[in-house]
Amino acid sequence: MQMEHCEDPSKKLYFYVKQNMNEILTRGFILNSIFFNNLMVEAYVWRNQQLGGPKLKHPAVKKGGVRFMGYDDNESVLFDERGYGKPAGVKLANYPKFKRKYRDKGLAVFTSGGDSQGMNAAVRACVRMAIYVGCKAYFIREGYQGMVDGGDCIQEATWASVSSIIHRGGTIIGSARCQDFRERAGRLKAANNLVQRGITNLVVIGGDGSLTGANLFRQEWSSLLDELEKNNTITSEQKNKYNVLHIVGLVGSIDNDFCGTDMTIGTDTALHRIIEAIDAIASTAYSHQRTFIMEVMGRHCGYLPVVAGVISEADYVFLPEYPPPQDWPDRLTLKLDQERSAGQRLNIVIVAEGACDREGNPISAEDVRKVIDARLKHDARITVLGHVQRGGNPSAFDRVLACRMGAEATLALMEATPDSVPVVISLDGNQTVRVPLMECVERTQAVAKAMKEHRWADAVKLRGRSFERNLETYKMLTRLKPPKENFDEQGKGIEGYRLAVMHIGAPACGMNAAVRSFVRNAIYRGDVVYGINDGVEGLIAGNVRELGWSDVSGWVGQGGAYLGTKRTLPEGKFKEIAARLKEFKIQGLLIIGGFESYHAAGQISDQRENYPEFCIPIVVVPATISNNVPGTEFSLGCDTGLNEITEICDRIRQSAQGTKRRVFVIETMGGYSGYLATLAGLAGGADAAYIFEEKFSIKDLQQDVYHMASKMAEGVSRGLILRNEKASENYTTDFIYRLYSEEGKGLFTCRMNILGHMQQGGSPSPFDRNMGTKMAAKCVDWLAKQIKENMDSNGVVNCKSTDTATLLGIVSRQYRFTPLVDLIGDTNFDQRIPKKQWWLRLRPLLRILAKHDSAYEEEGMYITVDEECATDAVA
Ligand SMILES: Nc1ncnc2c1ncn2[C@@H]1O[C@H](COP(=O)(O)OP(=O)(O)OP(=O)(O)O)[C@@H](O)[C@H]1O
Numbered sequence: 001m002q003m004e005h006c007e008d009p010s011k012k013l014y015f016y017v018k019q020n021m022n023e024i025l026t027r028g029f030i031l032n033s034i035f036f037n038n039l040m041v042e043a044y045v046w047r048n049q050q051l052g053g054p055k056l057k058h059p060a061v062k063k064g065g066v067r068f069m070g071y072d073d074n075e076s077v078l079f080d081e082r083g084y085g086k087p088a089g090v091k092l093a094n095y096p097k098f099k100r101k102y103r104d105k106g107l108a109v110f111t112s113g114g115d116s117q118g119m120n121a122a123v124r125a126c127v128r129m130a131i132y133v134g135c136k137a138y139f140i141r142e143g144y145q146g147m148v149d150g151g152d153c154i155q156e157a158t159w160a161s162v163s164s165i166i167h168r169g170g171t172i173i174g175s176a177r178c179q180d181f182r183e184r185a186g187r188l189k190a191a192n193n194l195v196q197r198g199i200t201n202l203v204v205i206g207g208d209g210s211l212t213g214a215n216l217f218r219q220e221w222s223s224l225l226d227e228l229e230k231n232n233t234i235t236s237e238q239k240n241k242y243n244v245l246h247i248v249g250l251v252g253s254i255d256n257d258f259c260g261t262d263m264t265i266g267t268d269t270a271l272h273r274i275i276e277a278i279d280a281i282a283s284t285a286y287s288h289q290r291t292f293i294m295e296v297m298g299r300h301c302g303y304l305p306v307v308a309g310v311i312s313e314a315d316y317v318f319l320p321e322y323p324p325p326q327d328w329p330d331r332l333t334l335k336l337d338q339e340r341s342a343g344q345r346l347n348i349v350i351v352a353e354g355a356c357d358r359e360g361n362p363i364s365a366e367d368v369r370k371v372i373d374a375r376l377k378h379d380a381r382i383t384v385l386g387h388v389q390r391g392g393n394p395s396a397f398d399r400v401l402a403c404r405m406g407a408e409a410t411l412a413l414m415e416a417t418p419d420s421v422p423v424v425i426s427l428d429g430n431q432t433v434r435v436p437l438m439e440c441v442e443r444t445q446a447v448a449k450a451m452k453e454h455r456w457a458d459a460v461k462l463r464g465r466s467f468e469r470n471l472e473t474y475k476m477l478t479r480l481k482p483p484k485e486n487f488d489e490q491g492k493g494i495e496g497y498r499l500a501v502m503h504i505g506a507p508a509c510g511m512n513a514a515v516r517s518f519v520r521n522a523i524y525r526g527d528v529v530y531g532i533n534d535g536v537e538g539l540i541a542g543n544v545r546e547l548g549w550s551d552v553s554g555w556v557g558q559g560g561a562y563l564g565t566k567r568t569l570p571e572g573k574f575k576e577i578a579a580r581l582k583e584f585k586i587q588g589l590l591i592i593g594g595f596e597s598y599h600a601a602g603q604i605s606d607q608r609e610n611y612p613e614f615c616i617p618i619v620v621v622p623a624t625i626s627n628n629v630p631g632t633e634f635s636l637g638c639d640t641g642l643n644e645i646t647e648i649c650d651r652i653r654q655s656a657q658g659t660k661r662r663v664f665v666i667e668t669m670g671g672y673s674g675y676l677a678t679l680a681g682l683a684g685g686a687d688a689a690y691i692f693e694e695k696f697s698i699k700d701l702q703q704d705v706y707h708m709a710s711k712m713a714e715g716v717s718r719g720l721i722l723r724n725e726k727a728s729e730n731y732t733t734d735f736i737y738r739l740y741s742e743e744g745k746g747l748f749t750c751r752m753n754i755l756g757h758m759q760q761g762g763s764p765s766p767f768d769r770n771m772g773t774k775m776a777a778k779c780v781d782w783l784a785k786q787i788k789e790n791m792d793s794n795g796v797v798n799c800k801s802t803d804t805a806t807l808l809g810i811v812s813r814q815y816r817f818t819p820l821v822d823l824i825g826d827t828n829f830d831q832r833i834p835k836k837q838w839w840l841r842l843r844p845l846l847r848i849l850a851k852h853d854s855a856y857e858e859e860g861m862y863i864t865v866d867e868e869c870a871t872d873a874v875a
């Protein structure tokens with residue numbers, strides 16, 4: 001470094017820039033010192049000059065000068081990041097909201113229990129947010145064991161110490177199961193170790209056990225401090241100063257066994273590992289007509305096996321909370337036998353490691369194999385997935401979840417008062433919430449108690465609505481045939497309607513899962529379902545066929561769209577469309593697709609006055625990687641797309657390992673929607689993500705180049721810049737690449753990648769498979785309800801009201817059917833994006849975690865565990 005700085009006693013920073021100093025490095029270094037080392041600066045610098053101007057009134061930055069943000073002694077902002085003046089007297093707390101706000105606090109983060117993918121991302125977010133708000137951050141290594149042992153196990157964390165970990169599975173700070181902490185003596189030692197370092201804020205990242213332990217620790221805290229004072233281990237000043245322990249929990253566990261959150265950090269990735277394995281096994285099982293018995297983890301919680309069952313079309317699942325009847329061997333063999341007779345070449349049976357029968361006797365994979373072998377003489381093999389499920393890189397979902405939760409955990413601790421109850425930061429739908437830790441622990445323990453007492457129905461209920469819904473979905477979809485009671489003697493559905501499903505738009509992963517679920521749910525009810533091939537064009541051509549139960553077997557795990565899809569809109573073809581709907585007597589229509597589907601459904605329902613055939617209920621399920629459909633926070637396919645981009649970014653970054661400093665500029669798809677670029681930026685730990693929705697100028701780009709330089713000067717060797725394909729007409733990907741290349745000369749090299757169609761994904765992610773399955777099931781219920789309510793005495797469906805043409809979306813904490821007309825005001829039809837996008841509020845987080853300054857808005861709302869468990873969750 002050709003530059004020195006010195007800190008005077010009043011913490012003001014003066015710069016001395018040596019002759020011929022590289023300008024970009026100078027700027028980067030200064031910005032860095034100001035923004036991230038919490039130093040106030042009372043100097044601005046001319047190139048090749050030494051200047052320590054004590055007065056900083058206005059950014060009258062002269063030619064060649066350096067612009068930067070500065071604070072005066074009263075913490076008033078004098079400049080913004082671009083060097084523009086802010087009115088004196090604007091308090092730092094308001095701009096940005098949390099920056100350096102909590103300078104006298106100490107926070108420690110640790111991981112405990114079984115590790116899970118995404119823990120590193122959570123640790124990174126906690127630490128970086130803590131540093132951002134000015135608080136001292138510590139790691140406690142090896143979970144509670146490190147807290148008990150103290151010494152080097154408790155270390156101060158720096159910004160750089162959590163660099164390049166977001167993509168790594170496991171936990172870099174170590175995790176353990178610790179017997180000592182279960183004893184008071186161990187907890188006493190742990191309390192002393194914390195007090196000695198001034199740590200009274202803990203972020204616990206672990207499963208139900210770890211959070212239970214944390215709760216106990218907090219309850220005992222004052223008595224532990226009394227005891228430490230009594231035996232002269234701590235002073236009475238220390239005791240008074242540190243008399244309150246604040247705890248916030250993040251649930252890191254693949255098991256998803258903690259009540260109060262829809263998803264725990266690691267569960268989504270474990271599902272990725274499970275379906276990768278099952279998809280791979282399916283091809284060999286198919287070749288040899290084998291039955292595979294897959295043992296999956298989850299200890300005493302059936303979430304992983306039940307969701308794995310739904311998204312891999314397993315034939316039978318054994319769970320701890322929902323044990324099979326005692327005659328399970330008869331039922332299992334009957335089902336497998338019937339399936340084989342119907343032409344199925346393979347069977348998948350999933351056995352949870354904690355599976356049992358209704359009397360609580362364990363059912364192992366070997367027990368199941370023996371039954372199949374003895375009774376059916378099938379070639380049955382066992383695969384125990386074991387710790388593979390806890391391994392590998394975290395999925396995009398887990399990384400984003402961990403980033404959001406980690407940042408919220410730090411803020412929840414900073415804001416805690418002596419009276420605040422400890423909370424768990426959790427996910428309710430797509431909403432980050434704060435739920436009282438104690439309530440969650442009690443509910444989780446109540447599940448365990450119900451299971452111990454063999455109150456199986458209670459156990460399922462106590463797990464919450466999300467678990468129940470997954471279980472119901474599995475039970476329905478796995479049946480061999482629809483139930484007899486729904487049909488009359490002629491085999492006609494008693495309440496049978498005639499439904500149709502089609503796609504409009506580009507293919508997206510999850511579409512096939514949705515069609516399968518739609519077909520089976522409808523047939524289950526007694527409806528007849530028509531599949532319309534190739535969108536509007538196929539419908540007009542009469543390319544329509546009835547779909548049976550087994551026609552959709554094996555569809556869940558397949559990408560693309562088996563029904564075929566086209567972008568053609570109905571405008572100008574209404575007459576032909578109406579004729580076909582009439583010909584097939586369609587009474588309800590599901591359209592699955594992207595922005596075109598929404599647009600098309602709107603066009604059709606607008607014509608109800610002119611065509612009575614359109615007076616049927618119509619529902620749209622959004623499916624596009626761009627996630628640009630109004631009325632929903634997620635569309636099918638966007639999770640798969642995001643995972644593809646995130647994995648590619650990991651690989652691209654890794655390609656530069658061992659080489660000199662390098663910056664990658666990567667262009668993502670999405671049309672005008674910046675969803676993929678932003679979320680992939682967050683999941684990939686990117687330095688910036690340029691999108692259409694957030695205007696940027698040459699000054700922003702320049703500033704980001706300086707910022708990149710500052711990081712490089714600090715030792716970071718790789719940079720990642722994302723740009724959405726339509727972010728700006730003129731600041732193209734090539735332009736940004738050239739700008740970084742030019743400005744980074746001598747400091748870093750630059751490469752550009754345009755990702756293209758590979759983003760659309762191969763195999764649908766667990767999230768897309770599950771969401772498609774659940775959404776379509778809801779559409780069947782909704783269509784049936786609308787048909788029933790709008791049918792006249794002649795059996796003619798006459799839907800006129802606007803709430804009979806809707807779009808099913810995930811909105812905050814719920815699935816919601818929104819009338820299409822209500823979405824019009826929310827839509828930017830020119831750019832084909834919603835006017836409001838929930839994920840824009842994650843952009844400040846991306847900036848902060850990448851060491852920029854930003855105005856973060858807290859997400860977490862407080863709810864109770866009852867409220868959380870009652871929502872019809874997304875997971
Ligand atoms: N009741 C308790 N009192 C004190 N400490 C506890 C208690 N329960 C658990 N702990 C501490 O938390 C550690 C981890 O607990 P546990 O092994 O149950 O894992 P977990 O956090 O539930 O994670 P996972 O189940 O996902 O592996 C224990 O080894 C112990 O140190």
Ligand SMILES: O=P(O)(O)OC[C@H]1O[C@](O)(CO)[C@@H](O)[C@@H]1O
Pocket residue numbers: 114207253254255297298299353390
């Ligand atoms: O890694 P260990 O100690 O063998 O524990 C395995 C257990 O941990 C988990 O992976 C997480 O709780 C369970 O699913 C599994 O039963």
Ligand SMILES: [Mg+2]
Pocket residue numbers: 113207208209253257
């Ligand atoms: Mg546990």
